[in-house]
Amino acid sequence: MTTQHYDLVIVGAGSGNIIVDEQFDDFRVALVERGPFGGTCLNRGCIPSKMFILPADVATTARRGDALGVPTRVGPAEWRTIRDRVIAKVDADAADGLEGREEADNIDVYQGTASFTGPRTLAIDVDGKITEVTGDQVVLATGTRPVVPDIPGLEEAGFETSDTIMRLEAFPARLGVVGGGYVGSELAHVFSSYGAEVVQVEGGDSLLNDQDADVAAHFTSAVERRWDVRLGTELEKVSGGGGDPITLHLADGEEAEVDVLLLAIGRQPNSDLLDLERAGVDVDDSGRIVVDEHQRTSADGVWSLGDASSDQPLKHVANQDARVVQHNLLRALRHTGDGPSDLAVSDHRAVPQAVFTHPQIARVGLTEAEARDEHGDDVVVARHDVADVAYGWALAGDLDDDAEANGFVKLVGRRSTGRLVGAHLVAPMASVLVQPLVMAMAHDVPVAGLARSTYWIHPALTEVVENALIALESALESAPDDA
Numbered sequence: 196m197t198t199q200h201y202d203l204v205i206v207g208a209g210s211g212n213i214i215v216d217e218q219f220d221d222f223r224v225a226l227v228e229r230g231p232f233g234g235t236c237l238n239r240g241c242i243p244s245k246m247f248i249l250p251a252d253v254a255t256t257a258r259r260g261d262a263l264g265v266p267t268r269v270g271p272a273e274w275r276t277i278r279d280r281v282i283a284k285v286d287a288d289a290a291d292g293l294e295g296r297e298e299a300d301n302i303d304v305y306q307g308t309a310s311f312t313g314p315r316t317l318a319i320d321v322d323g324k325i326t327e328v329t330g331d332q333v334v335l336a337t338g339t340r341p342v343v344p345d346i347p348g349l350e351e352a353g354f355e356t357s358d359t360i361m362r363l364e365a366f367p368a369r370l371g372v373v374g375g376g377y378v379g380s381e382l383a384h385v386f387s388s389y390g391a392e393v394v395q396v397e398g399g400d401s402l403l404n405d406q407d408a409d410v411a412a413h414f415t416s417a418v419e420r421r422w423d424v425r426l427g428t429e430l431e432k433v434s435g436g437g438g439d440p441i442t443l444h445l446a447d448g449e450e451a452e453v454d455v456l457l458l459a460i461g462r463q464p465n466s467d468l469l470d471l472e473r474a475g476v477d478v479d480d481s482g483r484i485v486v487d488e489h490q491r492t493s494a495d496g497v498w499s500l501g502d503a504s505s506d507q508p509l510k511h512v513a514n515q516d517a518r519v520v521q522h523n524l525l526r527a528l529r530h531t532g533d534g535p536s537d538l539a540v541s542d543h544r545a546v547p548q549a550v551f552t553h554p555q556i557a558r559v560g561l562t563e564a565e566a567r568d569e570h571g572d573d574v575v576v577a578r579h580d581v582a583d584v585a586y587g588w589a590l591a592g593d594l595d596d597d598a599e600a601n602g603f604v605k606l607v608g609r610r611s612t613g614r615l616v617g618a619h620l621v622a623p624m625a626s627v628l629v630q631p632l633v634m635a636m637a638h639d640v641p642v643a644g645l646a647r648s649t650y651w652i653h654p655a656l657t658e659v660v661e662n663a664l665i666a667l668e669s670a671l672e673s674a675p676d677d678a
């Protein structure tokens with residue numbers, strides 16, 4: 196077995212791949228990736244899912260045509276056309292990413308699986324051929340993978356996860372989705388909008404149950420009008436499949452027959468592939484790599500970032516972590532800086548997130564329940580409905596029961612600080628509307644004056660955010676008993 200030494204070894208070419216730029220030209224880098232370049236986000240996550248969601252949103256909007264006086268006929272979606280557009284884009288980007296790295300003089304790409312054999316020493320298995328590499332610095336950007344539970348009949352029946360469902364050959368007439376979180380809800384929206392009959396099974400008492408309770412309730416009742424939602428129950432057994440219909444046997448005694456089964460019950464870290472104990476790298480009880488505020492692990496010279504180490508598994512968090520690691524690595528490799536005081540720090544406050552369903556949902560900060568747990572009576576809540584601003588009238592929540600036209604902005608503040616601690620939006624383009632609220636929280640701007648300190652375009656939908664801020668300002672100013 197040969198051993199190669201590098202200045203830097205990076206395991207995982209998702210967000211790990213963005214670390215190395217021209218600042219690293221003088222360093223020898225090993226980049227190890229067991230799957231396609233670009234990782235989860237590019238190949239089977241954010242990018243393809245949002246490319247599938249756009250046509251789903253078009254179909255959902257078109258179906259409202261009748262209520263708005265534009266008779267519209269929506270045929271079944273052309274799965275292969277949609278799928279091929281998505282897959283062509285992501286596969287080309289992944290191939291370009293790999294090619295760019297292979298052409299770089301200072302980078303050796305290993306297309307295999309790495310695991311530690313000792314401190315900062317890894318064995319890389321490329322199709323059974325093992326190479327040992329050592330690194331002065333090592334970055335673990337190894338992400339997560341879908342959880343697959345041990346359920347009787349599952350393996351025999353066959354199932355999909357978010358890793359595989361986007362490449363299905365044939366569109367299923369009936370889809371079973373187990374899990375009511377982000378992945379399950381976004382993909383239920385996609386397949387339902389394209390014309391599949393969807394049944395979604397969630398163990399909790401609402402879908403999207405880590406959102407604010409008002410948002411989760413609004414979303415759950417909205418999609419119950421579109422597909423079959425089974426709450427408070429779990430998949431206990433699976434029968435059939437292997438080309439025949441699949442029967443889902445649920446814990447409450449109910450059954451559902453589907454053609455394809457999607458498991459979306461969460462994700463687990465890939466840290467178990469790394470033999471981390473041999474390198475002195477600690478993980479927590481859920482297998483997440485433990486890092487400090489500089490993204491340093493418990494082992495000297497070993498860093499981690501993104502889903503591998505984060506409790507907020509989102510791509511914008513992974514990107515930000517990667518920028519922190521890049522800054523800190525360059526100091527370590529160049530032996531410059533004044534020690535820890537010169538290291539960049541990850542700021543994981545005010546991280547926004549969005550669920551790209553219909554209705555679209557966005558959030559930053561604490562839910563009302565989390566805020567009340569943390570801050571008790573100091574918490575003040577205000578809300579403004581989409582239907583109560585001018586653009587909401589155009590969206591016509593009065594004409595049908597569209598879940599976005601009947602959406603809202605809910606703000607959570609603290610009386611003692613006069614600051615926003617949480618914002619929850621259900622609205623068209625909620626992922627865009629939330630941004631001024633993210634800025635306010637990140638820059639610690641007082642709520643007082645925030646709405647009136649700038650113009651808000653009339654009659655744009657941003658007026659719903661403006662009005663929610665005005666309502667929160669007035670609630671913060673009122674006596675506790677009047678709020």
Ligand SMILES: Cc1cc2nc3c(=O)[nH]c(=O)nc-3n(C[C@H](O)[C@H](O)[C@H](O)COP(=O)(O)OP(=O)(O)OC[C@H]3O[C@@H](n4cnc5c(N)ncnc54)[C@H](O)[C@@H]3O)c2cc1C
Pocket residue numbers: 206207208209210211227228229230231233234235236237239240241242244245307308309310336337338339357378465468469500501502503508509510511512513
């Ligand atoms: C369906 C879906 C939709 C999503 N949509 C969004 C969204 O809209 N917005 C958002 O912010 N986030 C979204 N996410 C989450 C987002 O994809 C992740 O937060 C992000 O990709 C994490 O990046 P990462 O670099 O930490 O990990 P990854 O992108 O998972 O990269 C880890 C890489 O490490 C490789 N690897 C692992 N172990 C080893 C090993 N031992 N040896 C070699 N290679 C290894 C893996 O093959 C992988 O390529 C979505 C996720 C899913 C599943």
Ligand SMILES: NC(=O)c1ccc[n+]([C@@H]2O[C@H](COP(=O)([O-])OP(=O)(O)OC[C@H]3O[C@@H](n4cnc5c(N)ncnc54)[C@H](O)[C@@H]3O)[C@@H](O)[C@H]2O)c1
Pocket residue numbers: 344373374375376377378379381396397398399403404428429430459460461462507508509548549550551
């Ligand atoms: N738009 C986005 O930003 C986006 C989109 C997709 C994924 N993601 C990321 O990926 C992560 C994983 O998403 P996910 O949806 O796989 O996980 P999740 O944790 O968000 O949701 C899993 C859901 O499955 C339920 N569940 C668990 N076990 C079950 C069982 N046996 N039977 C029935 N229900 C069960 C849970 O109660 C939960 O509601 C998210 O936390 C998010 O960070 C983000």
